[in-house]
Amino acid sequence: MKTKVFFASALALVLAGLISGCNTDDLQEKTAVQKVSLSQSELTLDLGAAVRLEVVVEPENADYDSVEWISSSESVATVDDDGLVSAVGLGDAVITARAGGQMAQCNVTVIKPEVTEITLDCNEKDILIGESFDITASYKPENVPDVTIVWSSSNASVANVTQSGHVTGNGVGEAVITASVGEVSAKCTVNVLPIEAESVTLNKSELTLEVSDSERLTATVGPVNTTDKTVTWSSSDDKVATVSSDGTVTAVSPGTAVVTATCGKASGTCNVTVTEMTGTRYKLGDTYTTEDGKTGFVFWITDNGRHGKVLSTESVIGSVVWSTENELVGASSLDDGRANTEKVRSMSNYPYAYPAFKWIDDNFGQDWYMLAQEEVADFFKNLNNDPNFKSLLNSNGIYPASMDTSTERSAGEYVYLYYTSYSGTYSVYTYPKGGDAGYGVWEVRAAYEF
Numbered sequence: 001m002k003t004k005v006f007f008a009s010a011l012a013l014v015l016a017g018l019i020s021g022c023n024t025d026d027l028q029e030k031t032a033v034q035k036v037s038l039s040q041s042e043l044t045l046d047l048g049a050a051v052r053l054e055v056v057v058e059p060e061n062a063d064y065d066s067v068e069w070i071s072s073s074e075s076v077a078t079v080d081d082d083g084l085v086s087a088v089g090l091g092d093a094v095i096t097a098r099a100g101g102q103m104a105q106c107n108v109t110v111i112k113p114e115v116t117e118i119t120l121d122c123n124e125k126d127i128l129i130g131e132s133f134d135i136t137a138s139y140k141p142e143n144v145p146d147v148t149i150v151w152s153s154s155n156a157s158v159a160n161v162t163q164s165g166h167v168t169g170n171g172v173g174e175a176v177i178t179a180s181v182g183e184v185s186a187k188c189t190v191n192v193l194p195i196e197a198e199s200v201t202l203n204k205s206e207l208t209l210e211v212s213d214s215e216r217l218t219a220t221v222g223p224v225n226t227t228d229k230t231v232t233w234s235s236s237d238d239k240v241a242t243v244s245s246d247g248t249v250t251a252v253s254p255g256t257a258v259v260t261a262t263c264g265k266a267s268g269t270c271n272v273t274v275t276e277m278t279g280t281r282y283k284l285g286d287t288y289t290t291e292d293g294k295t296g297f298v299f300w301i302t303d304n305g306r307h308g309k310v311l312s313t314e315s316v317i318g319s320v321v322w323s324t325e326n327e328l329v330g331a332s333s334l335d336d337g338r339a340n341t342e343k344v345r346s347m348s349n350y351p352y353a354y355p356a357f358k359w360i361d362d363n364f365g366q367d368w369y370m371l372a373q374e375e376v377a378d379f380f381k382n383l384n385n386d387p388n389f390k391s392l393l394n395s396n397g398i399y400p401a402s403m404d405t406s407t408e409r410s411a412g413e414y415v416y417l418y419y420t421s422y423s424g425t426y427s428v429y430t431y432p433k434g435g436d437a438g439y440g441v442w443e444v445r446a447a448y449e450f
Helices: 002-020 337-343 355-364 373-385 387-393
Strands: 035-038 043-044 050-052 055-058 068-071 076-078 086-087 091-099 104-111 117-120 124-128 132-133 137-139 150-153 160-161 167-170 171-181 184-193 198-203 206-210 214-215 218-224 232-235 241-243 246-253 255-263 266-275 288-289 295-302 307-316 402-410 413-420 423-433 444-449
Touching: 002 337, 035 091, 035 137, 043 050, 043 086, 055 091, 076 091, 076 373, 086 184, 091 241, 104 171, 117 171, 117 184, 124 167, 137 218, 150 160, 160 171, 160 218, 167 184, 198 255, 206 214, 206 241, 218 255, 218 266, 232 241, 246 266, 295 387, 295 444, 307 355, 307 373, 355 444, 373 402, 373 423, 402 444
Parallel strands: 035 104, 043 104, 124 184, 198 266, 206 266
Antiparallel strands: 035 055, 050 086, 068 091, 076 086, 091 104, 117 137, 132 167, 150 171, 160 167, 171 184, 198 218, 214 246, 232 255, 241 246, 255 266, 288 295, 295 307, 307 444, 402 413, 413 423
8 A cells, every 4th residue: 555655656746847847938928019100100202212111019028020011012112121111103002011910001102303403514614606515414313203404595696505405606795504494493604705817818918009099909817707807907108008998009109008907816918019100090081082083081990090981072863773674683792882893793784784883983983882781871870970070071062861882682672771860860771773763763972992
């Protein structure tokens, strides 16, 4: 009986030892998560931005494996295991943090960011007319998508700008180039400067004139795109030679002078030598006598009066006609009466069929001719523009009102000019070559060149 009691006691001791050897923590109840909260419940992000959400799990000793992060729309916002929220698309998303059966949420709105600052690589720049350059614009924040920069100029006539920022100088002055995105802008001041003259070249470097002679010099300014090519003329000695604003040099007295053409800082010169006058010079209205004694009055001059044209003092009106034939002669020049007259003289039916030209031959000889249309016009212009010329002719009983020309319009027509003395104008008319003697036949005068 004692043996059984001992065995039972021993077994009880063994069981007690086994129980006392077990971990008492494993037998305790785990602490449950009571609450999960986030650092923000509402969040607005610019596209491309990222923000980390802080999560708080209560109580602090709560038992849970990990925080699970979830995005309701990963095309709008993503979230990693550390709570970093990244804005990847425009729109709304809900970020959820879950732990131990509890959760918290943050409503995220992703918006398009706006440009807050524009910077140009140019604050002020000087360029020449015709030059171009590019302006580069940068903006902040750099993650703004689909940015359109609008370029404008305050004065496109001075400098214009394309929508890519390419600026071209058009005229002297100042223009402000502006780059804008919405209400944000940046500016660059562009000063367009003139292209200065680098050289002035005269058509002659040496010029010899006789006293009272004149000749016009011409100046070429380089480069060809010089902004202001205005030339100022001057003479080193006005007592020897003067020069007008258009470059006409007039010889005053024997000697030498230097004529200078100046444009900006550039200049060109011509050495002028003036000698004594030689030979005869004529002016409008002077009487000219040929070697065979034929006389006329000078109505046009060139080469400072050395050469010119003479109209006969003698004329005929109403007794001759240009031609009695309706055929094409070819005397069509407007300004070369001698060539027209020679055309008429070459005709097989000359001279009997061309009374006006025959009258010239009979009274003055074949060195004389009938004026062409523009030569008669020159006569009338000088008559109108030079009162002394007109007075001189009138004092000699010459009052031209209309005059035949040698110019032919067609097989049956020639040209005459009519002068209106009170208004100083002239008109061009045509008339049948033949006509009736005494009617429609205008004044005929012979012309001579010297």
